[in-house]
Each structure stands twice: as C-alpha cells, then as structure tokens.
Amino acid sequence: MLSCASEWLSQELMDVCRLFEGADALEIVHTSMAGNSRFAGVFCIDGEQFPYSYADTARTATEEKSLVKRYSKLALYNILSEKFHKKLPWGSLTGIRPTRLAYASLEKTGEFENFFRTLGVSEENIALTARVLEGQRGIYERKEGNCDLFVSLPFCPTKCVYCSFITAPIAATRKFMPAYLSALERELKAAKPLYKNLRSVYIGGGTPFVLEAEELERVFEAIAPLRENGCEYTVEAGRPDVFTEEKLDLCKKYGVTRICINAQSFSDRTLAAIGRKHSADDVVKAFEMARPYGFDINCDLIAGLTGETLEEFENSVDTAIGLSPENITVHTLCLKKGAKLKEETETLSEGGMSAMIAYSREKLSAAGYAPYYLYRQKYMAGAHENVGWTKPNKACIYNVDVMEEIADNLAVGANAISKRVFFSEGRIERLASPKDLATYLSKLETIIEEKNKLFGAASE
Numbered sequence: 001m002l003s004c005a006s007e008w009l010s011q012e013l014m015d016v017c018r019l020f021e022g023a024d025a026l027e028i029v030h031t032s033m034a035g036n037s038r039f040a041g042v043f044c045i046d047g048e049q050f051p052y053s054y055a056d057t058a059r060t061a062t063e064e065k066s067l068v069k070r071y072s073k074l075a076l077y078n079i080l081s082e083k084f085h086k087k088l089p090w091g092s093l094t095g096i097r098p099t100r101l102a103y104a105s106l107e108k109t110g111e112f113e114n115f116f117r118t119l120g121v122s123e124e125n126i127a128l129t130a131r132v133l134e135g136q137r138g139i140y141e142r143k144e145g146n147c148d149l150f151v152s153l154p155f156c157p158t159k160c161v162y163c164s165f166i167t168a169p170i171a172a173t174r175k176f177m178p179a180y181l182s183a184l185e186r187e188l189k190a191a192k193p194l195y196k197n198l199r200s201v202y203i204g205g206g207t208p209f210v211l212e213a214e215e216l217e218r219v220f221e222a223i224a225p226l227r228e229n230g231c232e233y234t235v236e237a238g239r240p241d242v243f244t245e246e247k248l249d250l251c252k253k254y255g256v257t258r259i260c261i262n263a264q265s266f267s268d269r270t271l272a273a274i275g276r277k278h279s280a281d282d283v284v285k286a287f288e289m290a291r292p293y294g295f296d297i298n299c300d301l302i303a304g305l306t307g308e309t310l311e312e313f314e315n316s317v318d319t320a321i322g323l324s325p326e327n328i329t330v331h332t333l334c335l336k337k338g339a340k341l342k343e344e345t346e347t348l349s350e351g352g353m354s355a356m357i358a359y360s361r362e363k364l365s366a367a368g369y370a371p372y373y374l375y376r377q378k379y380m381a382g383a384h385e386n387v388g389w390t391k392p393n394k395a396c397i398y399n400v401d402v403m404e405e406i407a408d409n410l411a412v413g414a415n416a417i418s419k420r421v422f423f424s425e426g427r428i429e430r431l432a433s434p435k436d437l438a439t440y441l442s443k444l445e446t447i448i449e450e451k452n453k454l455f456g457a458a459s460e
C-alpha cells in the first residue's frame with residue numbers, strides 16, 4: 001500500500017516499489033516538501049520514518065515537478081535498496097529512455113556520469129550509456145522538420161506466447177486484409193504533404209512478410225511516392241517461416257535497405273516453448289536466402305525467455321554473431337498485459353538475467369558491434385534494458401529517431417502512434433489510431449483529419 005498526495009507521483013513511486021520483490025507488502029506513506037532550493041520529504045514505511053533532503057533549484061513549475069519526482073524516487077529507491085539489500089542496474093531510474101536523460105544532463109551541466117551515479121545507476125550502465133551516445137554520433141539530429149514514416153502491419157503467422165504487441169494470427173484477421181490495404185493506401189496518399197524531410201521508412205508489425213506477395217506489393221507501391229529521396233527503408237520481415245524469394249525480390253525492387261530476420265533464440269526447445277513454429281535452422285536458411293540481396297540485416301534476440309538456460313542464451317548470441325548481421329538487438333523479456341506468458345516472469349532468476357546481459361555485452365563488443373540505441377520498458381525482467389547493437393556505420397536511423405524522440409513520426413495503420421515534436425515548446429504531441437482492426441477501418445476518415453491537423457503546419 002502506498003499513499004501520497006498526488007496520483008501522478010504515486011504512480012512513479014509505485015514503479016520504484018515494483019523493482020523490489022516484496023515491497024508491495026509494505027505500508028508506505030509519502031509526504032513531500034519543496035522550496036528554498038531543497039527537495040525534501042519523509043517516507044513512513046511500516047511506521048518507521050525516513051526523512052530525506054536534496055539541494056537543487058527549479059526555474060519553472062515543470063522543472064519543479066520533475067525534481068520532486070526525481071528526488072522522491074531516489075529517496076525511496078535508497079531506502080528500499082538498503083531494506084532489501086539489493087542494488088539495481090539502473091538505480092532509481094524507471095523511465096523508458098535513460099539516454100534522453102543523459103542528453104538533457106549533458107546540455108544542462110556538460111556531463112551525465114555523476115548525475116547518473118547520484119541516481120544509483122551502475123558503473124556498467126553509465127559506460128553503456130556513454131557508448132550509446134557515441135554510437136548515435138552522426139545520426140542524432142534534433143531538427144524541426146525531420147520525420148520518419150511508420151507503416152503498421154499487425155498480422156502474424158501465430159501469436160508468440162511472450163508477445164504483447166497488438167497483433168493477431170493471420171487466420172483470424174485475413175478477412176480484414178483487402179479493406180486494410182485500401183485504408184493504408186488512403187492514409188499514405190493523405191500523408192504525402194505532411195512532412196518536410198523524410199529520414200526513414202519502417203514497415204513493422206506484426207510480421208509484414210506474413211502478407212502474400214501481391215498484398216505486400218500494394219503496400220510498397222503506396223509508399224513509393226513518399227520515399228522519392230531514397231531514404232533508409234526497413235521491413236521488419238520477421239519470422240523466418242514466412243520468408244520467400246518472391247517477397248525478397250519485391251523488397252529489392254522497391255528499394256528496401258534493411259530487413260529483420262528475427263530468431264529470438266537459437267534453441268529449438270525454447271522456440272517450441274514460446275510458440276514460434278520455426279526452428280533455429282529456419283533462421284539460418286532465411287539468412288542464406290536473404291544474403292545475396294545485399295540488405296542490411298537485423299536479428300532480434302530475447303534474454304530471459306521461459307526455461308532458457310544461460311548456456312542456451314550464450315549459444316544464441318554466438319550463433320547470431322556467427323551469421324554476421326549488421327544489427328543485433330538484444331531484448332530483455334518484458335511481460336505485460338496481452339502476453340500469454342505473464343505468469344512465468346516470477347520464475348526468472350535475476351542473477352541469471354544479469355549474467356545473460358553481461359555475456360551479450362561482452363561478446364557483441366568483442367565481435368565489433370557497438371550499442372547505438374537503448375530503451376527500457378516497465379515489467380522488464382531484472383530491471384534491465386533492450387539494446388540495439390550495430391556494426392560500424394550501419395546504425396538504423398529509424399531506431400535512433402524513435403527512441404530519442406528527436407523527429408516527427410508519421411504513423412499509418414491500426415495501432416499506429418504518430419508523434420509531432422515541437423522543439424521550441426519542448427513538448428511532444430501524440431495521436432494513437434485504434435488497435436482494433438474493425439474500429440480502425442470505421443474511423444479512417446476521422447483519423448486522417450486528425451493527422452492532417454497534427455502535421456498540418458509541418459510542410460509549410
């Protein structure tokens with residue numbers, strides 16, 4: 001039980017509690033006092049008082065709110081860390097984008113390392129963050145008018161048990177396909193005047209390659225007039241069980257530059273357990289099929305999949321490296337609503353997770369990969385992170401722009417979330433399309449109108 005004066009702060013403090021197993025059983029009461037260049041307060045935990053006080057100054061009301069949040073979370077983290085004898089890799093940071101905080105600190109004070117240290121971030125993660133910032137050099141660009149295009153294809157061969165993405169097995173959703181493709185064509189046509197500088201296109205999902213070749217071609221055709229500048233073009237092709245030469249030919253024909261062949265794991269035992277319906281060997285075959293086309297290839301792995309041993313994960317990392325994709329993304333299992341696997345999170349050992357993460361960092365670095373984007377999610381096993389690794393000069397612009405929120409994101413399709421970045425006002429406006437396919441289709445005209453309004457001034 002946690003009680004605190006404001007609902008928004010209460011949510012933030014709950015995020016800290018969730019980092020410590022058993023903290024939900026504590027009776028926590030928080031009182032905060034801000035003023036006179038101090039951020040102070042008291043936590044009363046099961047009747048015991050823990051006062052705290054940090055010196056800092058806020059220049060605006062927004063900054064004051066952010067500092068109240070920062071210091072109360074830090075104080076609670078320190079108290080719980082001592083109580084449960086546990087330090088967490090990201091300390092009191094529970095946000096999704098630690099790198100954004102690092103950039104903000106760099107801008108304000110010229111450094112982020114000591115700031116992160118104060119927040120309890122481990123030395124390893126401070127070093128990792130520094131490497132990510134370094135990896136974004138030459139790509140990271142905060143500039144009004146920069147835009148990325150996302151095309152959502154929320155269809156999959158079958159639903160993997162861990163996955164909480166809004167996507168459904170194609171057998172159940174195929175009936176929507178003709179109307180869905182027409183809706184995408186309509187949205188893409190309307191989107192053409194809405195941006196100035198297109199930096200990248202990303203067709204994601206779902207599993208875009210689950211579409212039939214002629215369906216995929218309609219999507220490529222509709223995108224082509226928007227991508228006249230030949231910018232980076234990713235197709236999250238996805239699972240190897242839907243790869244065909246015909247679909248790869250189409251990718252080549254329409255100028256795709258990057259595809260994903262996602263293994264998640266190279267253990268057949270794990271793949272069967274998570275409902276992937278393909279083998280590790282299928283991943284290798286998909287690589288062999290795709291290599292002659294010359295696309296940059298990304299391969300997704302997940303650490304902490306149910307029942308997977310450290311040795312199996314190590315083998316997955318080694319096998320992925322052996323296939324030599326340009327990008328390897330190492331996710332940490334994250335179970336939220338929508339995933340069938342939810343119950344099993346608790347069984348993961350934190351020590352095991354940390355060893356997996358440490359192994360991936362060491363091996364990928366030794367193989368010449370550098371981390372270039374990083375994000376976290378709530379409910380991640382062991383409070384870790386997802387990291388995108390890249391070979392030199394192969395970093396994906398789309399991932400950097402999206403994770404750092406430094407460009408507009410014009411997103412089309414069901415469950416697409418568009419974002420407009422207002423740099424001068426320091427704010428981001430979001431617009432989410434309905435997740436449900438039928439609702440999305442029925443609201444199409446309103447969605448287009450709203451998007452026109454959000455991006456209307458972008459091209460002026």
Ligand SMILES: C[S@@+](CC[C@H](N)C(=O)[O-])C[C@H]1O[C@@H](n2cnc3c(N)ncnc32)[C@H](O)[C@@H]1O
Nearest residue numbers: 162163205206207238239262300331332333334
């Ligand atoms: C939208 S999915 C698309 C990938 C493609 N459909 C596939 O499965 O190969 C993007 C990636 O998110 C990761 N992912 C999905 N669910 C996850 C979860 N619960 N925890 C961690 N990573 C997850 C997977 O690595 C997946 O490849």
Ligand code: SF4
Nearest residue numbers: 156159160163165206
């Ligand atoms: S992991 Fe990929 S294939 Fe599996 S359900 Fe999620 S989006 Fe679909």
